[in-house]
Amino acid sequence: MSAEIVSHNLEATDTIVSLRQRLAGLRGQRVLLIWPEAATNLRSKLDLVLIQREADRRAIQLAIVTSDDKQRFYAAELNISCFDTLEASQTSRWKRSRQKLFLPRYHKPSPDLQAEDLEFIAGRLARRNQRSPWRSLIERLAVLVLLTGVVGAALYAVVPSAEVVVSPREEVITVVVDVVADRKANAIRSESGVIPALVLRETVETSATVPATGTVWLDSTSAAAVVTFANLGSGQVDIPRGTILGTSAGEPILFETLADVAVPAGAGQRVDAAVAAMASYRGNVGNVGPGMINTVLGELSDRVSVINLASAAGGSNQSVKTVAAADRSKLLESARIQLQSLAYERMRAGLAESQIIIIESLRIEQERKEWTRFSAAVGAMTSELSLTMRAIVSALVVDDRYARQLTTARIRDKIPANFQLLDDSLTYARGPFKLGRADGQINFTATGSATVRANFNRDHLREQLAGLSLQAARAHLESQAELSEQNPAHILLFPQALRRMPTMAVRIQVRERERQ
Known part of the structure; x- marks a missing residue:
């Protein structure tokens, strides 16, 4: 084995595979692997075992340089030389690996068979x-x-399949609840049908104006005209002052002569005279047209005739408007309506969508004398009367959610056994509001309806249908009380020629028909 030491600094990306490739060309040499302090790879005991096993295969004497205590402990267990520094590896003695990394071959080939x-x-x-x-x-x-x-x-058992489409039995439940909304209640009382009602109060102010309808007559003038008298006889006719003349159309308007006149003797003789409307017919009522004054009243009616060739004129009326007592009452009533309307709009602006103001309960709760200010007194001469008024308006508010909860609770109480409520089928309708006998109570009717559907066990139904003939399966489905009679179940078989339900229940699919 060569005495020269080959050092390798491990990198953060090194793996067992890359390290094996490095050791491939170092057979029979002394190899020193150096772990950087920041490196986290190849630090487990299994990694050291695999590295040592590769080194033994290639007759490499292995040593490592690391500061990791766990890695030093693993190296001691595997009898691998471990050093703190590179200098220590060059001056210290290296260990030879004696760790048994390969299993012994205990199972030897069997001996030759005997005769x-x-x-x-x-x-x-x-x-x-x-x-x-x-x-x-x-x-x-x-x-x-x-x-x-x-x-x-x-x-x-495996190939046949079936799909059973069923419609569970459905029923419609309808309830009518007499609801009492009470401002003294603080919770829903389902048994008695009482729900809480809220009292709202608003202080509002408004102004209103109406024209004055009273009239005071100050002075008037009589209409004047010139009439022509015609003699109906042969003698002279004397017409004294104050002779009364009149109109013939409709209600007569009376005039009187202003001076004595004499109609000359002879039939058809004429004379003109000035007349004026009498005191009871003063004003513009006496302004009549030509030919309207045509009647002589009294004993002279058979002796002379009369007619005005020109219109009567000059009659006039002079009057002023005054405040009547009816004007004051009318204005006060109008202002109260405006106050209630204004208070209603303010109340509604602050309510939730489900809260309803009971119009029948809207009323003026408090008025004060100092809050009601008229612009003029009764009898005052003016063309219009104004009012500025403030009041406290109250009303009862009902939350429709409470009535819905009440009807839903009544519906749930009527659900038959083995049925479930279809939440999306709930409907609600509210009748008109009526003021209750007690103060602060509102009565109305709430109608609710919902559809309930029968429950059925799909797994149990599949087990019952397994292995039955098609006819028997249909008869069994028709006998199920939980299924609808109006919409019979439909069976789809594969293959269709089998005419029998699959023997394995798992091959039967049961699904509900979609609701219309």
Whole structure:
């Protein structure tokens, strides 16, 4: 063995394979493997055993340089020289490996057979050769038939398959619950149908204006006109002042003459006279058109006729608007409606989607005299009346989720045994709200419905169907109370010509028909 030492610094990427390649060309030499302190590879005992075994195969005297305590311990167990530094490896004595790395060959080849053994084997072959050819053929045929039967039975059990499509029985459950929403309740009481109700209060302010409807008449003037009297007889007719004339259409409007006049003698003689509307017909009501004043009232009606050839004019009314008591009541009612509407919008803005304000419970809870300010008193002369008003408005709020929970609980109480609820089939409807007899209570009806489906054991059904004929399998499925009568089960066989269910239950697939 060469006295020269061949040093190898291990790298972080070195493996057993790469190290074997390095040792391949170093047969019969002294090899020193140096582990860097930062290296983490090839530090286990198994790695050292494999390295030492490779070195022994190539007659290499192996030593290592490492500071790892565990690696030094493994090297001592394997009788491998281990040094702290490169200088120590050059001055110190190296160990020779005495570790048994290869198993001894305990199992040696068997000795040659003895003559009596050969004689026994030869006799057995001779007896076999003495058998009848027919017997051998029959035995072979029997084995072939047996194997064919086994293979056929295996294929009969494994190859056939079936798919059974079933529709579980379904029922619809409907409940109608009389619900009482009570502001004094703090939890759902399923037995009595009571759910909590929330009281909301809002302080709101608004302004409103209405036109004044009262009227005060200040002064008026009478309409005046010129009429023409015509003599109906042969003598002169004297018409005194204050003679009353009137209109003939609709309700008469009365006029009176303003001076004495005389109609000349002779039929058809005419004279003009000034007239004015009487005091009870003052104002623009006396402004009548031509020909409207055509009636003489009194004893002169048979002696003269009268007509106005021009319109009566000059009648006028003078009045002002005042605040009536009805205006005040109307404005107060309008402001209250606005306050409730404003409070409703504010309440609704802060509620969840499932919370509902009961419109029937919306009311003005508190008004104060100092919160109600009118712009004018009753009788004041003005064209409009304004009001600024503040009030506290309250309302009851019902959470629809509570009513849904109540109806769902009632539905669950009615689910028959061996049935399960289909959650996606739950429906809910709410009736109109009604104010309860007690203050703070709201009554309404909640209607809920859901579909329940029968449970069935698929594994048990597969075991029952295994090995049955197609007709018997259909009859068995029809007899199952858990399956729907309206949608009978459907069986798909492979191969179809078999007309019998597979003997192995695992070859039967049972699935539910999709819901429509």
